[in-house]
Amino acid sequence: MLTSTELESVEGNVGDYNITLSQKPRYVDMELCTSCGRCAAKCSKDAINLPFAQAIPQAYIIDKEKCIDCKACIKACPADAIKLEDEGQKIDINVGSVVIATGFKTFDPARIEEYNYWHPDVITAVEFEEMLSAKSKTGMRLMKSNGEMPDKVAFIMCVGSRDFNRYNKHCSRVCCLYGQKQAQLVKKMNKDTDVTIFYIDMRSAGRRMEELHEHTQEKGIHFIRGRPIEQDAEYPTGRRRIY
Ligand code: SF4
Ligand code: SF4
Structure with a gap:
Protein backbone atom coordinates (compact mmCIF):
# COMPACT_ATOMS: atom_id res chain seq x y z
CA MET A 1 0.00 0.00 0.00
CA LEU A 2 1.37 3.40 -0.99
CA THR A 3 0.04 6.36 1.00
CA SER A 4 0.58 10.10 0.30
CA THR A 5 0.90 9.09 -3.33
CA GLU A 6 -0.61 10.56 -6.47
CA LEU A 7 -1.03 9.08 -9.90
CA GLU A 8 1.04 10.88 -12.54
CA SER A 9 0.48 8.82 -15.64
CA VAL A 10 -0.97 5.57 -16.97
CA GLU A 11 0.09 3.97 -20.25
CA GLY A 12 -0.68 0.63 -21.77
CA ASN A 13 -3.61 -1.68 -22.10
CA VAL A 14 -5.64 -4.23 -20.15
CA GLY A 15 -3.22 -6.67 -18.51
CA ASP A 16 -0.18 -4.45 -19.05
CA TYR A 17 -0.29 -0.93 -17.61
CA ASN A 18 2.83 1.15 -16.90
CA ILE A 19 2.04 3.45 -14.00
CA THR A 20 4.06 6.41 -12.74
CA LEU A 21 3.36 7.51 -9.18
CA SER A 22 4.58 10.49 -7.19
CA GLN A 23 4.99 9.86 -3.47
CA LYS A 24 5.22 12.87 -1.16
CA PRO A 25 7.99 12.99 1.45
CA ARG A 26 7.05 11.89 4.99
CA TYR A 27 10.55 12.59 6.42
CA VAL A 28 10.50 9.31 8.33
CA ASP A 29 11.75 6.03 6.86
CA MET A 30 8.78 3.67 7.14
CA GLU A 31 11.02 0.60 7.06
CA LEU A 32 13.07 1.76 10.03
CA CYS A 33 10.45 3.46 12.21
CA THR A 34 9.19 1.27 15.05
CA SER A 35 6.52 3.74 16.24
CA CYS A 36 8.20 4.06 19.62
CA GLY A 37 7.10 7.71 19.91
CA ARG A 38 10.40 9.03 21.35
CA CYS A 39 10.69 11.63 18.58
CA ALA A 40 7.23 13.06 19.31
CA ALA A 41 8.06 13.34 23.00
CA LYS A 42 11.01 15.61 22.14
CA CYS A 43 9.32 17.75 19.49
CA SER A 44 8.33 21.16 20.88
CA LYS A 45 6.20 21.96 17.81
CA ASP A 46 4.01 18.86 17.75
CA ALA A 47 5.31 18.41 14.20
CA ILE A 48 5.94 14.66 14.23
CA ASN A 49 3.28 12.14 15.07
CA LEU A 50 1.40 8.99 14.22
CA PRO A 51 -1.87 10.29 12.72
CA PHE A 52 -3.93 7.87 14.85
CA ALA A 53 -3.36 4.65 16.79
CA GLN A 54 -4.32 2.23 14.01
CA ALA A 55 -2.75 4.23 11.17
CA ILE A 56 -1.42 2.32 8.20
CA PRO A 57 1.50 2.38 7.74
CA LYS A 64 6.81 20.33 7.53
CA GLU A 65 4.60 23.36 8.03
CA LYS A 66 5.04 23.02 11.79
CA CYS A 67 8.62 21.71 11.78
CA ILE A 68 11.41 24.20 12.60
CA ASP A 69 14.28 21.85 11.68
CA CYS A 70 15.63 21.78 15.22
CA LYS A 71 16.66 18.12 14.76
CA ALA A 72 15.67 17.14 18.30
CA CYS A 73 13.77 14.18 16.85
CA ILE A 74 16.88 12.93 15.06
CA LYS A 75 18.77 12.77 18.35
CA ASN A 94 3.58 -2.38 -14.02
CA VAL A 95 0.12 -3.73 -13.23
CA GLY A 96 -2.51 -5.83 -14.96
CA SER A 97 -5.57 -3.81 -13.98
CA VAL A 98 -6.53 -0.51 -12.41
CA VAL A 99 -9.41 0.13 -10.01
CA ILE A 100 -10.62 3.72 -9.98
CA ALA A 101 -11.98 4.64 -6.55
CA THR A 102 -13.34 8.16 -6.75
CA GLY A 103 -14.06 8.63 -3.05
CA PHE A 104 -17.08 10.63 -1.92
CA LYS A 105 -18.25 13.58 0.11
CA THR A 106 -20.64 12.94 2.97
CA PHE A 107 -23.96 14.78 3.03
CA ASP A 108 -24.02 17.77 5.37
CA PRO A 109 -27.00 17.14 7.70
CA ALA A 110 -27.00 20.82 8.74
CA ARG A 111 -28.86 21.39 5.48
CA ILE A 112 -31.90 19.70 7.04
CA GLU A 113 -32.91 22.32 9.55
CA GLU A 114 -35.47 20.19 11.39
CA TYR A 115 -32.83 17.66 12.48
CA ASN A 116 -30.97 20.27 14.58
CA TYR A 117 -27.49 19.07 13.69
CA TRP A 118 -26.10 22.09 15.56
CA HIS A 119 -26.89 20.25 18.81
CA PRO A 120 -23.82 18.43 20.21
CA ASP A 121 -25.82 15.25 20.79
CA VAL A 122 -27.01 15.01 17.20
CA ILE A 123 -24.23 13.22 15.36
CA THR A 124 -23.63 11.60 12.00
CA ALA A 125 -22.79 7.93 11.47
CA VAL A 126 -19.18 8.88 10.74
CA GLU A 127 -18.99 10.78 14.03
CA PHE A 128 -20.51 7.76 15.78
CA GLU A 129 -17.74 5.57 14.32
CA GLU A 130 -15.09 8.10 15.36
CA MET A 131 -16.45 8.14 18.91
CA LEU A 132 -15.90 4.38 19.19
CA SER A 133 -12.62 4.27 17.26
CA ALA A 134 -9.02 4.27 18.43
CA LYS A 135 -8.85 8.06 17.96
CA SER A 136 -11.93 8.56 20.12
CA LYS A 137 -12.09 11.59 22.40
CA THR A 138 -14.48 9.76 24.73
CA GLY A 139 -12.29 6.75 25.47
CA MET A 140 -14.15 4.67 22.85
CA ARG A 141 -17.42 5.06 24.75
CA LEU A 142 -20.76 6.27 23.42
CA MET A 143 -21.31 9.46 25.35
CA LYS A 144 -23.57 12.49 25.29
CA SER A 145 -22.04 15.95 25.49
CA ASN A 146 -22.70 15.95 29.26
CA GLY A 147 -20.53 12.85 29.67
CA GLU A 148 -23.42 10.43 30.29
CA MET A 149 -24.31 7.32 28.32
CA PRO A 150 -27.59 8.04 26.49
CA ASP A 151 -30.64 6.11 27.71
CA LYS A 152 -32.35 6.58 24.32
CA VAL A 153 -30.77 6.58 20.88
CA ALA A 154 -32.57 7.22 17.58
CA PHE A 155 -31.06 6.45 14.19
CA ILE A 156 -32.51 8.29 11.21
CA MET A 157 -31.94 6.56 7.88
CA CYS A 158 -31.92 8.20 4.44
CA VAL A 159 -30.72 11.60 5.69
CA GLY A 160 -30.27 13.57 2.47
CA SER A 161 -31.19 10.55 0.32
CA ARG A 162 -34.37 9.61 -1.52
CA ASP A 163 -35.62 13.14 -1.02
CA PHE A 164 -36.85 14.11 -4.48
CA ASN A 165 -37.97 17.61 -3.59
CA ARG A 166 -34.96 18.85 -1.64
CA TYR A 167 -31.79 16.76 -1.72
CA ASN A 168 -30.42 13.61 -3.38
CA LYS A 169 -32.84 11.42 -5.29
CA HIS A 170 -30.76 8.28 -4.99
CA CYS A 171 -30.57 5.71 -2.19
CA SER A 172 -27.21 5.71 -0.38
CA ARG A 173 -27.34 1.87 -0.43
CA VAL A 174 -25.38 1.72 2.81
CA CYS A 175 -27.20 3.45 5.68
CA CYS A 176 -29.68 0.57 6.28
CA LEU A 177 -26.68 -1.68 6.86
CA TYR A 178 -24.35 0.43 8.97
CA GLY A 179 -27.33 1.91 10.83
CA GLN A 180 -28.35 -1.57 12.00
CA LYS A 181 -24.76 -2.43 12.86
CA GLN A 182 -24.43 0.73 14.95
CA ALA A 183 -27.79 0.13 16.62
CA LYS A 191 -28.75 -3.61 26.70
CA ASP A 192 -31.17 -1.29 28.53
CA THR A 193 -30.67 1.60 26.10
CA SER A 204 -30.61 -4.37 3.45
CA ALA A 205 -30.12 -6.46 0.33
CA GLY A 206 -27.17 -8.77 -0.20
CA ARG A 207 -25.66 -11.91 1.22
CA ARG A 208 -26.75 -12.52 4.84
CA MET A 209 -28.26 -9.04 5.09
CA GLU A 210 -31.76 -10.35 5.77
CA GLU A 211 -30.26 -12.26 8.70
CA LEU A 212 -28.68 -9.01 9.89
CA HIS A 213 -32.10 -7.37 9.85
CA GLU A 218 -34.19 -9.87 17.96
CA LYS A 219 -31.95 -7.48 19.91
CA GLY A 220 -35.03 -5.46 20.83
CA ILE A 221 -34.26 -2.55 18.53
CA HIS A 222 -37.42 -0.75 17.43
CA PHE A 223 -38.15 0.02 13.80
CA ILE A 224 -40.49 2.88 12.92
CA ARG A 225 -41.33 3.41 9.29
CA GLY A 226 -41.26 7.08 8.32
CA ARG A 227 -39.12 10.17 8.39
CA PRO A 228 -39.14 12.18 11.63
CA ILE A 229 -40.72 15.52 10.84
CA GLU A 230 -38.95 17.41 13.55
CA GLN A 231 -36.41 16.70 16.23
CA ASP A 232 -36.62 18.96 19.25
CA ALA A 233 -33.21 19.14 20.83
CA GLU A 234 -34.41 21.13 23.88
CA TYR A 235 -30.98 22.59 24.24
CA PRO A 236 -29.22 22.70 26.73
CA THR A 237 -30.86 19.78 28.58
CA GLY A 238 -30.04 17.41 25.74
CA ARG A 239 -33.44 15.68 25.85
CA ARG A 240 -35.10 15.05 22.58
CA ARG A 241 -38.54 14.39 21.18
CA ILE A 242 -39.45 12.92 17.84
CA TYR A 243 -42.71 14.09 16.30
S1 SF4 B 1 11.78 7.85 17.46
FE1 SF4 B 1 10.09 8.37 16.07
S2 SF4 B 1 10.87 8.01 14.00
FE2 SF4 B 1 12.28 7.00 15.44
S3 SF4 B 1 11.53 4.88 15.53
FE3 SF4 B 1 10.58 5.99 17.23
S4 SF4 B 1 8.60 6.71 16.38
FE4 SF4 B 1 9.89 6.12 14.63
S1 SF4 C 1 13.09 18.71 13.49
FE1 SF4 C 1 12.38 19.57 15.44
S2 SF4 C 1 10.43 20.57 14.95
FE2 SF4 C 1 10.93 19.20 13.24
S3 SF4 C 1 9.85 17.32 13.74
FE3 SF4 C 1 11.95 17.11 14.53
S4 SF4 C 1 11.79 17.78 16.67
FE4 SF4 C 1 9.94 18.50 15.63
Missing part, protein backbone atom coordinates in the same frame (compact mmCIF):
# COMPACT_ATOMS: atom_id res chain seq x y z
CA GLN A 58 2.45 2.22 11.41
CA ALA A 59 5.14 4.89 11.03
CA TYR A 60 5.49 8.47 12.17
CA ILE A 61 5.27 11.42 9.80
CA ILE A 62 6.50 15.02 9.97
CA ASP A 63 4.31 18.01 9.22
CA ALA A 76 15.84 11.02 20.03
CA CYS A 77 15.31 8.35 17.38
CA PRO A 78 17.08 5.06 18.23
CA ALA A 79 16.33 3.65 14.77
CA ASP A 80 17.91 6.46 12.73
CA ALA A 81 14.58 6.72 10.91
CA ILE A 82 14.24 10.51 10.60
CA LYS A 83 15.15 11.83 7.15
CA LEU A 84 14.60 15.60 7.15
CA GLU A 85 16.11 15.82 3.67
CA ASP A 86 13.46 13.45 2.22
CA GLU A 87 12.22 14.75 -1.15
CA GLY A 88 9.69 12.07 -1.93
CA GLN A 89 10.08 9.79 -4.91
CA LYS A 90 8.80 8.77 -8.31
CA ILE A 91 7.67 5.16 -8.49
CA ASP A 92 7.20 3.19 -11.73
CA ILE A 93 5.14 0.01 -11.55
CA GLN A 184 -26.59 -3.33 17.64
CA LEU A 185 -23.38 -1.81 18.99
CA VAL A 186 -25.38 0.53 21.22
CA LYS A 187 -27.34 -2.43 22.58
CA LYS A 188 -24.10 -4.31 23.13
CA MET A 189 -22.72 -1.42 25.18
CA ASN A 190 -25.88 -1.20 27.26
CA ASP A 194 -33.85 2.25 24.13
CA VAL A 195 -32.79 2.15 20.47
CA THR A 196 -35.05 3.09 17.55
CA ILE A 197 -34.38 3.13 13.83
CA PHE A 198 -36.49 5.44 11.65
CA TYR A 199 -36.51 4.22 8.06
CA ILE A 200 -38.38 4.61 4.79
CA ASP A 201 -37.78 1.11 3.41
CA MET A 202 -35.37 -1.44 4.79
CA ARG A 203 -33.05 -2.00 1.84
CA GLU A 214 -33.70 -10.26 11.76
CA HIS A 215 -30.87 -10.25 14.27
CA THR A 216 -31.29 -6.50 14.81
CA GLN A 217 -34.98 -7.00 15.59
Whole structure:
Protein backbone atom coordinates (compact mmCIF):
# COMPACT_ATOMS: atom_id res chain seq x y z
CA MET A 1 0.00 0.00 0.00
CA LEU A 2 1.37 3.40 -0.99
CA THR A 3 0.04 6.36 1.00
CA SER A 4 0.58 10.10 0.30
CA THR A 5 0.90 9.09 -3.33
CA GLU A 6 -0.61 10.56 -6.47
CA LEU A 7 -1.03 9.08 -9.90
CA GLU A 8 1.04 10.88 -12.54
CA SER A 9 0.48 8.82 -15.64
CA VAL A 10 -0.97 5.57 -16.97
CA GLU A 11 0.09 3.97 -20.25
CA GLY A 12 -0.68 0.63 -21.77
CA ASN A 13 -3.61 -1.68 -22.10
CA VAL A 14 -5.64 -4.23 -20.15
CA GLY A 15 -3.22 -6.67 -18.51
CA ASP A 16 -0.18 -4.45 -19.05
CA TYR A 17 -0.29 -0.93 -17.61
CA ASN A 18 2.83 1.15 -16.90
CA ILE A 19 2.04 3.45 -14.00
CA THR A 20 4.06 6.41 -12.74
CA LEU A 21 3.36 7.51 -9.18
CA SER A 22 4.58 10.49 -7.19
CA GLN A 23 4.99 9.86 -3.47
CA LYS A 24 5.22 12.87 -1.16
CA PRO A 25 7.99 12.99 1.45
CA ARG A 26 7.05 11.89 4.99
CA TYR A 27 10.55 12.59 6.42
CA VAL A 28 10.50 9.31 8.33
CA ASP A 29 11.75 6.03 6.86
CA MET A 30 8.78 3.67 7.14
CA GLU A 31 11.02 0.60 7.06
CA LEU A 32 13.07 1.76 10.03
CA CYS A 33 10.45 3.46 12.21
CA THR A 34 9.19 1.27 15.05
CA SER A 35 6.52 3.74 16.24
CA CYS A 36 8.20 4.06 19.62
CA GLY A 37 7.10 7.71 19.91
CA ARG A 38 10.40 9.03 21.35
CA CYS A 39 10.69 11.63 18.58
CA ALA A 40 7.23 13.06 19.31
CA ALA A 41 8.06 13.34 23.00
CA LYS A 42 11.01 15.61 22.14
CA CYS A 43 9.32 17.75 19.49
CA SER A 44 8.33 21.16 20.88
CA LYS A 45 6.20 21.96 17.81
CA ASP A 46 4.01 18.86 17.75
CA ALA A 47 5.31 18.41 14.20
CA ILE A 48 5.94 14.66 14.23
CA ASN A 49 3.28 12.14 15.07
CA LEU A 50 1.40 8.99 14.22
CA PRO A 51 -1.87 10.29 12.72
CA PHE A 52 -3.93 7.87 14.85
CA ALA A 53 -3.36 4.65 16.79
CA GLN A 54 -4.32 2.23 14.01
CA ALA A 55 -2.75 4.23 11.17
CA ILE A 56 -1.42 2.32 8.20
CA PRO A 57 1.50 2.38 7.74
CA GLN A 58 2.45 2.22 11.41
CA ALA A 59 5.14 4.89 11.03
CA TYR A 60 5.49 8.47 12.17
CA ILE A 61 5.27 11.42 9.80
CA ILE A 62 6.50 15.02 9.97
CA ASP A 63 4.31 18.01 9.22
CA LYS A 64 6.81 20.33 7.53
CA GLU A 65 4.60 23.36 8.03
CA LYS A 66 5.04 23.02 11.79
CA CYS A 67 8.62 21.71 11.78
CA ILE A 68 11.41 24.20 12.60
CA ASP A 69 14.28 21.85 11.68
CA CYS A 70 15.63 21.78 15.22
CA LYS A 71 16.66 18.12 14.76
CA ALA A 72 15.67 17.14 18.30
CA CYS A 73 13.77 14.18 16.85
CA ILE A 74 16.88 12.93 15.06
CA LYS A 75 18.77 12.77 18.35
CA ALA A 76 15.84 11.02 20.03
CA CYS A 77 15.31 8.35 17.38
CA PRO A 78 17.08 5.06 18.23
CA ALA A 79 16.33 3.65 14.77
CA ASP A 80 17.91 6.46 12.73
CA ALA A 81 14.58 6.72 10.91
CA ILE A 82 14.24 10.51 10.60
CA LYS A 83 15.15 11.83 7.15
CA LEU A 84 14.60 15.60 7.15
CA GLU A 85 16.11 15.82 3.67
CA ASP A 86 13.46 13.45 2.22
CA GLU A 87 12.22 14.75 -1.15
CA GLY A 88 9.69 12.07 -1.93
CA GLN A 89 10.08 9.79 -4.91
CA LYS A 90 8.80 8.77 -8.31
CA ILE A 91 7.67 5.16 -8.49
CA ASP A 92 7.20 3.19 -11.73
CA ILE A 93 5.14 0.01 -11.55
CA ASN A 94 3.58 -2.38 -14.02
CA VAL A 95 0.12 -3.73 -13.23
CA GLY A 96 -2.51 -5.83 -14.96
CA SER A 97 -5.57 -3.81 -13.98
CA VAL A 98 -6.53 -0.51 -12.41
CA VAL A 99 -9.41 0.13 -10.01
CA ILE A 100 -10.62 3.72 -9.98
CA ALA A 101 -11.98 4.64 -6.55
CA THR A 102 -13.34 8.16 -6.75
CA GLY A 103 -14.06 8.63 -3.05
CA PHE A 104 -17.08 10.63 -1.92
CA LYS A 105 -18.25 13.58 0.11
CA THR A 106 -20.64 12.94 2.97
CA PHE A 107 -23.96 14.78 3.03
CA ASP A 108 -24.02 17.77 5.37
CA PRO A 109 -27.00 17.14 7.70
CA ALA A 110 -27.00 20.82 8.74
CA ARG A 111 -28.86 21.39 5.48
CA ILE A 112 -31.90 19.70 7.04
CA GLU A 113 -32.91 22.32 9.55
CA GLU A 114 -35.47 20.19 11.39
CA TYR A 115 -32.83 17.66 12.48
CA ASN A 116 -30.97 20.27 14.58
CA TYR A 117 -27.49 19.07 13.69
CA TRP A 118 -26.10 22.09 15.56
CA HIS A 119 -26.89 20.25 18.81
CA PRO A 120 -23.82 18.43 20.21
CA ASP A 121 -25.82 15.25 20.79
CA VAL A 122 -27.01 15.01 17.20
CA ILE A 123 -24.23 13.22 15.36
CA THR A 124 -23.63 11.60 12.00
CA ALA A 125 -22.79 7.93 11.47
CA VAL A 126 -19.18 8.88 10.74
CA GLU A 127 -18.99 10.78 14.03
CA PHE A 128 -20.51 7.76 15.78
CA GLU A 129 -17.74 5.57 14.32
CA GLU A 130 -15.09 8.10 15.36
CA MET A 131 -16.45 8.14 18.91
CA LEU A 132 -15.90 4.38 19.19
CA SER A 133 -12.62 4.27 17.26
CA ALA A 134 -9.02 4.27 18.43
CA LYS A 135 -8.85 8.06 17.96
CA SER A 136 -11.93 8.56 20.12
CA LYS A 137 -12.09 11.59 22.40
CA THR A 138 -14.48 9.76 24.73
CA GLY A 139 -12.29 6.75 25.47
CA MET A 140 -14.15 4.67 22.85
CA ARG A 141 -17.42 5.06 24.75
CA LEU A 142 -20.76 6.27 23.42
CA MET A 143 -21.31 9.46 25.35
CA LYS A 144 -23.57 12.49 25.29
CA SER A 145 -22.04 15.95 25.49
CA ASN A 146 -22.70 15.95 29.26
CA GLY A 147 -20.53 12.85 29.67
CA GLU A 148 -23.42 10.43 30.29
CA MET A 149 -24.31 7.32 28.32
CA PRO A 150 -27.59 8.04 26.49
CA ASP A 151 -30.64 6.11 27.71
CA LYS A 152 -32.35 6.58 24.32
CA VAL A 153 -30.77 6.58 20.88
CA ALA A 154 -32.57 7.22 17.58
CA PHE A 155 -31.06 6.45 14.19
CA ILE A 156 -32.51 8.29 11.21
CA MET A 157 -31.94 6.56 7.88
CA CYS A 158 -31.92 8.20 4.44
CA VAL A 159 -30.72 11.60 5.69
CA GLY A 160 -30.27 13.57 2.47
CA SER A 161 -31.19 10.55 0.32
CA ARG A 162 -34.37 9.61 -1.52
CA ASP A 163 -35.62 13.14 -1.02
CA PHE A 164 -36.85 14.11 -4.48
CA ASN A 165 -37.97 17.61 -3.59
CA ARG A 166 -34.96 18.85 -1.64
CA TYR A 167 -31.79 16.76 -1.72
CA ASN A 168 -30.42 13.61 -3.38
CA LYS A 169 -32.84 11.42 -5.29
CA HIS A 170 -30.76 8.28 -4.99
CA CYS A 171 -30.57 5.71 -2.19
CA SER A 172 -27.21 5.71 -0.38
CA ARG A 173 -27.34 1.87 -0.43
CA VAL A 174 -25.38 1.72 2.81
CA CYS A 175 -27.20 3.45 5.68
CA CYS A 176 -29.68 0.57 6.28
CA LEU A 177 -26.68 -1.68 6.86
CA TYR A 178 -24.35 0.43 8.97
CA GLY A 179 -27.33 1.91 10.83
CA GLN A 180 -28.35 -1.57 12.00
CA LYS A 181 -24.76 -2.43 12.86
CA GLN A 182 -24.43 0.73 14.95
CA ALA A 183 -27.79 0.13 16.62
CA GLN A 184 -26.59 -3.33 17.64
CA LEU A 185 -23.38 -1.81 18.99
CA VAL A 186 -25.38 0.53 21.22
CA LYS A 187 -27.34 -2.43 22.58
CA LYS A 188 -24.10 -4.31 23.13
CA MET A 189 -22.72 -1.42 25.18
CA ASN A 190 -25.88 -1.20 27.26
CA LYS A 191 -28.75 -3.61 26.70
CA ASP A 192 -31.17 -1.29 28.53
CA THR A 193 -30.67 1.60 26.10
CA ASP A 194 -33.85 2.25 24.13
CA VAL A 195 -32.79 2.15 20.47
CA THR A 196 -35.05 3.09 17.55
CA ILE A 197 -34.38 3.13 13.83
CA PHE A 198 -36.49 5.44 11.65
CA TYR A 199 -36.51 4.22 8.06
CA ILE A 200 -38.38 4.61 4.79
CA ASP A 201 -37.78 1.11 3.41
CA MET A 202 -35.37 -1.44 4.79
CA ARG A 203 -33.05 -2.00 1.84
CA SER A 204 -30.61 -4.37 3.45
CA ALA A 205 -30.12 -6.46 0.33
CA GLY A 206 -27.17 -8.77 -0.20
CA ARG A 207 -25.66 -11.91 1.22
CA ARG A 208 -26.75 -12.52 4.84
CA MET A 209 -28.26 -9.04 5.09
CA GLU A 210 -31.76 -10.35 5.77
CA GLU A 211 -30.26 -12.26 8.70
CA LEU A 212 -28.68 -9.01 9.89
CA HIS A 213 -32.10 -7.37 9.85
CA GLU A 214 -33.70 -10.26 11.76
CA HIS A 215 -30.87 -10.25 14.27
CA THR A 216 -31.29 -6.50 14.81
CA GLN A 217 -34.98 -7.00 15.59
CA GLU A 218 -34.19 -9.87 17.96
CA LYS A 219 -31.95 -7.48 19.91
CA GLY A 220 -35.03 -5.46 20.83
CA ILE A 221 -34.26 -2.55 18.53
CA HIS A 222 -37.42 -0.75 17.43
CA PHE A 223 -38.15 0.02 13.80
CA ILE A 224 -40.49 2.88 12.92
CA ARG A 225 -41.33 3.41 9.29
CA GLY A 226 -41.26 7.08 8.32
CA ARG A 227 -39.12 10.17 8.39
CA PRO A 228 -39.14 12.18 11.63
CA ILE A 229 -40.72 15.52 10.84
CA GLU A 230 -38.95 17.41 13.55
CA GLN A 231 -36.41 16.70 16.23
CA ASP A 232 -36.62 18.96 19.25
CA ALA A 233 -33.21 19.14 20.83
CA GLU A 234 -34.41 21.13 23.88
CA TYR A 235 -30.98 22.59 24.24
CA PRO A 236 -29.22 22.70 26.73
CA THR A 237 -30.86 19.78 28.58
CA GLY A 238 -30.04 17.41 25.74
CA ARG A 239 -33.44 15.68 25.85
CA ARG A 240 -35.10 15.05 22.58
CA ARG A 241 -38.54 14.39 21.18
CA ILE A 242 -39.45 12.92 17.84
CA TYR A 243 -42.71 14.09 16.30
S1 SF4 B 1 13.09 18.71 13.49
FE1 SF4 B 1 12.38 19.57 15.44
S2 SF4 B 1 10.43 20.57 14.95
FE2 SF4 B 1 10.93 19.20 13.24
S3 SF4 B 1 9.85 17.32 13.74
FE3 SF4 B 1 11.95 17.11 14.53
S4 SF4 B 1 11.79 17.78 16.67
FE4 SF4 B 1 9.94 18.50 15.63
S1 SF4 C 1 11.78 7.85 17.46
FE1 SF4 C 1 12.28 7.00 15.44
S2 SF4 C 1 11.53 4.88 15.53
FE2 SF4 C 1 10.58 5.99 17.23
S3 SF4 C 1 8.60 6.71 16.38
FE3 SF4 C 1 10.09 8.37 16.07
S4 SF4 C 1 10.87 8.01 14.00
FE4 SF4 C 1 9.89 6.12 14.63
